[in-house]
Amino acid sequence: MRRRFVFHSLPAIVLLMGILSMVHGQYTDAPTATANVKNGSHASALYVLGDSSVDCGDNTLFYPLLHGRLSLYPCNGSDATLLPQLLAEKIGLTSIRPFYRQNGTLEEVLGGLNFGSTQAKIMNQGSYSHQSLNQQLRQVSETMQLLQLQLREDTALQFTKSSIFFLSFGKEDYIDQFFHNSSSQMFQHSTQYFATILVKQMANAARYLYDANARKIICLGILPLGCTPRMAWELNRTSVGYYNGNGCVEHVNELVFEYNRLLDEQIAKLNMEFSDAHIVFCDVYNGTMEIINEPRLYGFEDVKSACCGLGLNGAMIGCISMDMACDQASTHVWWDLFNPTQAVNKILADAIWSGQPIPNLCRPVTIHELVNMKV
Numbered sequence: 001m002r003r004r005f006v007f008h009s010l011p012a013i014v015l016l017m018g019i020l021s022m023v024h025g026q027y028t029d030a031p032t033a034t035a036n037v038k039n040g041s042h043a044s045a046l047y048v049l050g051d052s053s054v055d056c057g058d059n060t061l062f063y064p065l066l067h068g069r070l071s072l073y074p075c076n077g078s079d080a081t082l083l084p085q086l087l088a089e090k091i092g093l094t095s096i097r098p099f100y101r102q103n104g105t106l107e108e109v110l111g112g113l114n115f116g117s118t119q120a121k122i123m124n125q126g127s128y129s130h131q132s133l134n135q136q137l138r139q140v141s142e143t144m145q146l147l148q149l150q151l152r153e154d155t156a157l158q159f160t161k162s163s164i165f166f167l168s169f170g171k172e173d174y175i176d177q178f179f180h181n182s183s184s185q186m187f188q189h190s191t192q193y194f195a196t197i198l199v200k201q202m203a204n205a206a207r208y209l210y211d212a213n214a215r216k217i218i219c220l221g222i223l224p225l226g227c228t229p230r231m232a233w234e235l236n237r238t239s240v241g242y243y244n245g246n247g248c249v250e251h252v253n254e255l256v257f258e259y260n261r262l263l264d265e266q267i268a269k270l271n272m273e274f275s276d277a278h279i280v281f282c283d284v285y286n287g288t289m290e291i292i293n294e295p296r297l298y299g300f301e302d303v304k305s306a307c308c309g310l311g312l313n314g315a316m317i318g319c320i321s322m323d324m325a326c327d328q329a330s331t332h333v334w335w336d337l338f339n340p341t342q343a344v345n346k347i348l349a350d351a352i353w354s355g356q357p358i359p360n361l362c363r364p365v366t367i368h369e370l371v372n373m374k375v
């Protein structure tokens with residue numbers, strides 16, 4: 001069964017190697033390395049898939065051309081400020097390379113890769129489909145097949161099983177819907193349907209990864225999109241928004257909340273379907289709302305305006321230069337139009353790792369517990 005899979009995928013592997021050699025101008029040598037299964041930790045590597053919540057804009061060949069909403073720096077320029085990278089540090093994995101920036105050596109693949117790309121969506125209709133969820137899944141699959149070819153079979157299998165696959169998607173799908181259909185009645189009525197389709201795709205992604213031998217998978221929910229500077233500004237301007245006390249657009253939050261609820265439910269079902277896998281849902285919506293509701297408790301002063309942006313609340317034009325950034329980014333909840341600051345990510349990383357300072361964001365276990373589970 002597995003051999004047949006590998007055989008049919010050979011052209012893809014040849015293509016991947018071709019791309020890597022094109023990027024770096026050389027073929028990698030036939031590998032002699034063995035998988036580095038970390039001592040004292042049961043997570044061999046971290047493989048990251050997602051959108052601007054996992055990538056600063058490094059991992060794309062066409063980023064400046066494609067970026068429609070004028071925020072060239074959705075984080076401070078360093079992936080180290082984002083949630084999965086902060087998590088990797090806690091696990092003890094420090095060399096996660098962006099897929100398009102790797103040097104093509106087995107060593108880098110074994111260190112973990114970030115397939116995620118700013119503006120990646122779950123749905124791949126539309127013109128910018130090349131960095132969608134499905135595209136990233138194909139890159140993961142090719143990478144795992146590369147491991148099977150280059151390592152001993154049982155080593156590759158154990159390496160993949162004990163690696164963590166981190167998925168954070170959905171935000172861009174909702175942003176897209178809102179900016180194209182913000183005044184459309186139809187979208188209002190079919191929102192439940194939209195969430196159902198997105199969650200179904202995420203469940204299929206988990207199944208796909210399971211078939212590629214992944215056994216430890218983390219799926220993140222969507223943060224409270226209605227509280228982001230751009231969403232608040234845009235919907236205020238078009239007067240569709242209804243604000244609650246903390247300046248968040250209530251109906252936008254309700255929509256992503258529904259997506260999160262369905263994803264949480266779906267993951268509980270998947271854990272029953274795959275009893276030898278551990279799939280964790282982490283509710284970053286709840287965590288971010290806790291911060292927005294009690295900002296001072298967590299050291300924040302500004303829950304509305306972007307640290308790096310122009311116009312009212314920094315919401316009209318995104319972060320097109322790092323020089324635009326405010327002096328005290330760590331007192332802001334929001335970095336730019338749609339993304340939280342490193343300070344928020346750090347709190348969320350602590351919380352999903354250990355359950356502190358915000359409890360119960362991840363179900364059924366914390367990420368620390370997930371890492372230490374035997375597979």
Ligand SMILES: *[C@@H]1O[C@H](CO)[C@@H](O)[C@H](O)[C@H]1NC(C)=O
Pocket residue numbers: 039040
């Ligand atoms: C793993 O760590 C333990 C102590 O922490 C040590 O006794 C053991 O030799 C280590 N194993 C390897 C393979 O490094």
Ligand SMILES: *[C@@H]1O[C@H](CO)[C@@H](O)[C@H](O)[C@H]1NC(C)=O
Pocket residue numbers: 076077078080081322342
């Ligand atoms: C971004 O944040 C990281 C981590 O705090 C820091 O090391 C880096 O210097 C920052 N980059 C810029 C351009 O401010």
Ligand SMILES: *[C@@H]1O[C@H](CO)[C@@H](O)[C@H](O)[C@H]1NC(C)=O
Pocket residue numbers: 095103105107108
């Ligand atoms: C590839 O990158 C790794 C570290 O990320 C480095 O140790 C190695 O020397 C590099 N190999 C080549 C051929 O550039």
Ligand SMILES: *[C@@H]1O[C@H](CO)[C@@H](O)[C@H](O)[C@H]1NC(C)=O
Pocket residue numbers: 177180181184186187190
């Ligand atoms: C939203 O707009 C896009 C085009 O911008 C259209 O294809 C899609 O069907 C619309 N969706 C809904 C739910 O109205």
Ligand SMILES: *[C@@H]1O[C@H](CO)[C@@H](O)[C@H](O)[C@H]1NC(C)=O
Pocket residue numbers: 232233236243247
């Ligand atoms: C909405 O716009 C009005 C003026 O245009 C402004 O006073 C108000 O603060 C805005 N509300 C939010 C939540 O941005």
Ligand SMILES: *[C@@H]1O[C@H](CO)[C@@H](O)[C@H](O)[C@H]1NC(C)=O
Pocket residue numbers: 286289290293360
């Ligand atoms: C977060 O979830 C907890 C239950 O786990 C709930 O008590 C709390 O009200 C939620 N917070 C927000 C801001 O929704």
